[in-house]
Amino acid sequence: GENVGLHLPTLSVQEGDNSIINCAYSNSASDYFIWYKQESGKGPQFIIDIRSNMDKRQGQRVTVLLNKTVKHLSLQIAATQPGDSAVYFCAEKGMGSSNTGKLIFGQGTTLQVKP
Amino acid sequence: KAGVTQTPRYLIKTRGQQVTLSCSPISGHRSVSWYQQTPGQGLQFLFEYFSETQRNKGNFPGRFSGRQFSNSRSEMNVSTLELGDSALYLCASSLGLKQGVETQYFGPGTRLLVL
Numbered sequence: 354g355e356n357v358g359l360h361l362p363t364l365s366v367q368e369g370d371n372s373i374i375n376c377a378y379s380n381s382a383s384d385y386f387i388w389y390k391q392e393s394g395k396g397p398q399f400i401i402d403i404r405s406n407m408d409k410r411q412g413q414r415v416t417v418l419l420n421k422t423v424k425h426l427s428l429q430i431a432a433t434q435p436g437d438s439a440v441y442f443c444a445e446k447g448m449g450s451s452n453t454g455k456l457i458f459g460q461g462t463t464l465q466v467k468p
Numbered sequence: 469k470a471g472v473t474q475t476p477r478y479l480i481k482t483r484g485q486q487v488t489l490s491c492s493p494i495s496g497h498r499s500v501s502w503y504q505q506t507p508g509q510g511l512q513f514l515f516e517y518f519s520e521t522q523r524n525k526g527n528f529p530g531r532f533s534g535r536q537f538s539n540s541r542s543e544m545n546v547s548t549l550e551l552g553d554s555a556l557y558l559c560a561s562s563l564g565l566k567q568g569v570e571t572q573y574f575g576p577g578t579r580l581l582v583l
Binding site for chain 2: 384385389395399404442444450451453454455456457458459461
């Protein structure tokens with residue numbers, strides 16, 4: 354089925370280290386990508402997004418990199434904190450009316466932060 | 469500004485019954501998208517409503533339906549429940565720019581358990 358794939362199901366990092374979560378997408382026509390964070394018992398929370406005409410975007414402690422050549426997306430979290438522990442999803446949105454309101458999600462990567 | 473709200477938060481039903489879930493979008497948002505989240509299939513798009521009309525639909529059987537009211541609130545209905553319908557049902561709202569690149573903001577979800 355449709356899917357944006359994630360390379361690793363679980364990532365364990367030490368508090369204070371930087372985290373990198375990767376995502377491979379399949380649709381080269383997708384023009385918008387979003388990273389979400391989902392904590393237990395909650396809905397996905399927007400972290401950062403990037404359009405296909407960009408290759409890098411920075412937020413507070415987070416950076417998203419987009420490599421359209423190899424259809425790869427990554428989320429970098431600086432100085433990872435225990436509160437960053439959650440499941441992270443990448444999502445893509447394609448162009449055209451058939452993709453209106455529709456995000457395609459990857460399977461998710463669980464980030465575990467060790468104190 | 470209040471976020472996306474969903475009611476009820478938890479539901480237990482038996483096979484064959486039907487269920488209605490409700491979603492109130494962020495004020496000013498006119499698009500509501502629904503997703504089903506399961507451990508096996510991840511987050512999958514059900515459908516999107518805009519201006520009281522279904523504008524896009526995912527690959528789910530006709531037992532899954534929805535509607536949207538003039539105040540942009542949306543409901544989804546699942547008839548003849550099956551065990552496999554047990555899932556977290558999430559709604560997300562956005563401005564609704566057709567074919568636009570815009571963020572979807574998620575509610576906390578409704579956890580449905582079918583026995």
